[in-house]
Amino acid sequence: MTSLQGTVRHFAPDSRDGSVLLDDGSDVGFDAAAFDAGGLRLLRPGQRVRLERNATGDVVAVTIVTFPS
Numbered sequence: 001m002t003s004l005q006g007t008v009r010h011f012a013p014d015s016r017d018g019s020v021l022l023d024d025g026s027d028v029g030f031d032a033a034a035f036d037a038g039g040l041r042l043l044r045p046g047q048r049v050r051l052e053r054n055a056t057g058d059v060v061a062v063t064i065v066t067f068p069s
Contacts, residue, residue, distance in 0.1 A: 047064070
């Protein structure tokens with residue numbers, strides 16, 4: 001599994017999906033399953049997060065950077 005950090009660009013509380021702007025400038029989306037896997041309740045634009053990706057590059061979890069991975 002690969003871990004990346006970035007900043008929340010967009011989050012939709014109703015659908016629990018969104019996107020993160022990585023440090024290299026690329027925009028990566030995540031779905032409700034990845035949000036739920038991180039145990040979060042809400043994200044705000046501008047918030048710093050960690051994305052966990054599987055071997056195929058899919059985002060499987062979104063967590064706050066200060067939380068242990």
